[in-house]
Amino acid sequence: MIKYSYIKLTGCLVAAALAPLCTSAQRINTEASVERLKSESLQFSYSDNASGIQLDQMDYYSQVGLGYDIEKGSFKRAQEGEHNTGYRFFTDGGGTMKALKGAFIWGSFEYSRDQLRDAEYNASLIDPLRGTPFFIADTYKSKWINQLYDMTVKAAAPKLWDRLIFGIEATYQNGQGAKQHDPRPLVSLSKFEIKPGVTVTLGKHAIGANYQYYSRREDGTASNKISMSTNPVYIFNFPGFYVDASISSSTDDNQRIYNANCMGVGGQYSFTTQKLRLLVSGKYTREIEDVTNSYTTPKMVGTTRDERWSIGLNAVYKPSKENTFFLNAAYGDRSIDGIQYVQEWDNSFEVAKWIIKSKSVRSNSSKAGFEGRLQYMRTTRGDSYNWTAGVEFSTEKLSDIYYFPRSTQDIENCKIGIFGRKNFIFNEKHSLLVGIRASYKMNNSSDIDYNGYKADTKCYTDFTLRDYYYLGSGYAAFGGEITYSFARLFKGRGSVFAAASGDYVRADDHRDLFDRRFYANFKIGLMF
Numbered sequence: 001m002i003k004y005s006y007i008k009l010t011g012c013l014v015a016a017a018l019a020p021l022c023t024s025a026q027r028i029n030t031e032a033s034v035e036r037l038k039s040e041s042l043q044f045s046y047s048d049n050a051s052g053i054q055l056d057q058m059d060y061y062s063q064v065g066l067g068y069d070i071e072k073g074s075f076k077r078a079q080e081g082e083h084n085t086g087y088r089f090f091t092d093g094g095g096t097m098k099a100l101k102g103a104f105i106w107g108s109f110e111y112s113r114d115q116l117r118d119a120e121y122n123a124s125l126i127d128p129l130r131g132t133p134f135f136i137a138d139t140y141k142s143k144w145i146n147q148l149y150d151m152t153v154k155a156a157a158p159k160l161w162d163r164l165i166f167g168i169e170a171t172y173q174n175g176q177g178a179k180q181h182d183p184r185p186l187v188s189l190s191k192f193e194i195k196p197g198v199t200v201t202l203g204k205h206a207i208g209a210n211y212q213y214y215s216r217r218e219d220g221t222a223s224n225k226i227s228m229s230t231n232p233v234y235i236f237n238f239p240g241f242y243v244d245a246s247i248s249s250s251t252d253d254n255q256r257i258y259n260a261n262c263m264g265v266g267g268q269y270s271f272t273t274q275k276l277r278l279l280v281s282g283k284y285t286r287e288i289e290d291v292t293n294s295y296t297t298p299k300m301v302g303t304t305r306d307e308r309w310s311i312g313l314n315a316v317y318k319p320s321k322e323n324t325f326f327l328n329a330a331y332g333d334r335s336i337d338g339i340q341y342v343q344e345w346d347n348s349f350e351v352a353k354w355i356i357k358s359k360s361v362r363s364n365s366s367k368a369g370f371e372g373r374l375q376y377m378r379t380t381r382g383d384s385y386n387w388t389a390g391v392e393f394s395t396e397k398l399s400d401i402y403y404f405p406r407s408t409q410d411i412e413n414c415k416i417g418i419f420g421r422k423n424f425i426f427n428e429k430h431s432l433l434v435g436i437r438a439s440y441k442m443n444n445s446s447d448i449d450y451n452g453y454k455a456d457t458k459c460y461t462d463f464t465l466r467d468y469y470y471l472g473s474g475y476a477a478f479g480g481e482i483t484y485s486f487a488r489l490f491k492g493r494g495s496v497f498a499a500a501s502g503d504y505v506r507a508d509d510h511r512d513l514f515d516r517r518f519y520a521n522f523k524i525g526l527m528f
Contacts, residue, residue: 029061029527030485030495032423032433033383037061039316039326039375042279044106046314046328048266049197049210049281050154051167053104054096055270059383062093065497065525069114073517075507077470078463079128081116081144088112090525094154104156104167109149116144121463123222123233123247124256126177126187133238133338133363134291134302136222136245136256138231139458140181148175148189159201169195177220183231183247183254187220197266204272212264212285219257222247237302238338238363238402239409239464240452256301260289264308277316284309299354303339305361308332326375326390331368338363362403369396381425389420392439398471405451411472412444433483435501439476443509446472469510479503479519485527494528 027033037059038045043052071084094106121137122128126146128135156167175189197210224231230248237243247254264285271278287306292298310332317325340362343354375390393416400409417439424432448468454460481501489495501521507514 027059027061027383027493028487028495029063029493030384030431030433030487031483031497031499031527032381032385032421032431032485034061034063034527036377036379036383036385039377040277040324042277042314042316043268043270044154046279046312047208047268047281048169048195048212048283049167049199049208049268050104050169050195051156051165051197051199051210052206052208052268052270053106053154053167054102054156054159054165055199055201055206055272058095058104060093060095060097061527062091063525063527064091065089065523067521067523070520071517073505073515075470075473075475075505075514075517077129078120078466079122080119082118082141084114084116086112086114100158102158104154106154107152109151111147111149113145113147116146118142119144121234121459123179123183123185124187124220125258126175126189126218131306131334131336131365132258132289132291132304133236133336133365134256134304135236136183136185136254137234137236137242137459137463138183139234139462140231142179142181142184144177144179146175146177148173163201165199165201167197167199169193169197171214179222182224182226182229183222183233184225185220185222185254185256187218189216189218191216199268206268206270206272208268208270210266210268212262212266212283214260214262216260216262216289217258219255221255223254224248234459235301237340239400239467240407240450240454240460241363241402242454242459255293255295257292257295257298258289259292260287262287262306275318279314280312281314282309282311297353299343300341300356300359302341303359305337305339306334307336308334322378322380324377324379326373326377328375329370329372331370333366333368335364335366337361338365364399364401364403366399367396369394381423384425384431385423387420387422390418392417392419402452407450407452409448409450409468411446411468413441413472413474414444415439415441417477429486429488431485431487433485434480435482436480437503438478441473441475441477443472443474466513469513473510473514474508475505476508477503477505489526490528494526496524496526498524 041056041058043056067088069086090110092108096104118141123138124136150173152171154169159165171193173191177187193214195212199208230246233245233247234242235245266283268281285308289304291301312330315327342358346355371394373392377388378386380386395414398411419437421435483499485495485497487495503519506516
């Protein structure tokens with residue numbers, strides 16, 4: 001606990017320590033001005049290459065605050081909680097530093113603690129929706145308490161020989177999750193990620209490349225607090241395909257160890273003129289995650305091979321000082337192979353371990369989709385803006401297959417949305433940012449063909465089938481936010497803020513299973 005308290009204090013002080021190194025002493029940082037700053041900084045917001053951030057010439061900002069989140073309602077996936085609450089401490093900040101010869105430094109730290117109530121079908125993972133098909137499930141409605149520490153640093157050196165830029169991004173996460181009902185695992189999570197990159201400038205053009213590597217480990221053991229009791233569980237290899245089991249004081253298959261390693265590459269091209277800034281980027285990653293059930297005599301539960309690639313186009317067009325247009329478009333594809341093993345126990349004295357006889361790809365889950373957004377911003381208020389509005393459009397195609405017995409699930413959706421925000425500036429100190437948004441999701445097609453042997457069980461009808469209906473359900477969503485800022489603090493460049501936002505989502509389909517869900521967020525903080 002002392003270690004985490006130290007990290008939390010360090011994160012809080014980093015932004016304040018960087019403040020004297022900033023390039024501009026005249027900038028006034030508020031919610032609206034930082035939103036505009038990040039939107040105009042394409043390399044910072046849409047690239048994995050930290051070296052390219054030098055091309056943004058991003059001004060300094062910093063913030064620190066507290067937040068509280070609420071989610072409630074039945075329109076959810078089975079493994080999500082019915083009523084969730086959480087609070088978080090967050091701080092982030094940085095920019096181009098004049099005192100460091102133009103180097104860019106930025107950092108963030110966040111601590112979150114969440115309570116998920118009435119979550120089902122999860123007894124092994126902090127985030128059961130992250131993509132692995134190998135997990136332990138139970139049918140009890142349970143509360144999970146999760147906490148996560150997340151720290152990220154981005155840095156880019158000054159330009160060398162007026163052409164070459166080096167940069168690096170590093171992230172460290174550490175978390176714990178605890179289920180509050182038997183069988184109750186205590187799960188630990190740690191992840192370290194690093195992304196070195198380089199950018200070469202050629203006049204108005206720039207070309208960049210970056211490498212990515214991360215290592216993630218998540219492990220936990222499900223046990224019963226009530227001694228001499230036995231609880232039924234289900235060992236999943238894929239939705240709809242599982243083995244009945246139980247957890248008691250004598251169970252030796254209640255541990256899960258997830259060990260993942262990922263490598264990837266990315267490339268970027270940017271073009272910059274006085275009125276137009278353009279960024280085209282692409283990346284590819286490949287993650288291998290092995291799942292075992294013991295540290296001493298490990299038996300392979302399964303392996304996932306997770307491949308992702310994406311391309312993106314982002315542009316800022318500024319025909320005049322008062323008008324700015326933003327275009328963001330991206331297409332991505334993800335494919336997860338589930339590999340299962342045939343093993344044999346060798347109990348000879350010198351070996352005593354599980355021997356792999358064969359392995360094969362037994363399942364695949366894939367997701368492909370497009371996301372696009374067009375936004376206009378009226379920039380007549382200094383570093384801030386007067387108002388902004390835009391439209392969003394996205395598509396997704398979900399395909400799942402278990403090869404034997406062959407079972408498939410295919411879903412295609414599209415979504416359209418609109419949003420707008422108005423910045424009411426009453427005087428140089430007081431401002432009120434008000435936003436509204438609405439979206440509608442439509443299901444284009446859904447098909448499921450299950451040929452397994454569990455069609456009449458609760459784990460299939462209440463979990464696998466309910467998730468299928470949720471993913472293919474249309475909905476209407478409405479929301480808004482309001483932020484009050486009191487500026488001209490901290491030598492004129494800082495502000496305090498208080499914000500609240502809410503969203504209401506109502507299902508269009510399968511109203512016998514789903515109704516609605518409500519989201520709310522409250523936060524207060526300082527910017528400087």
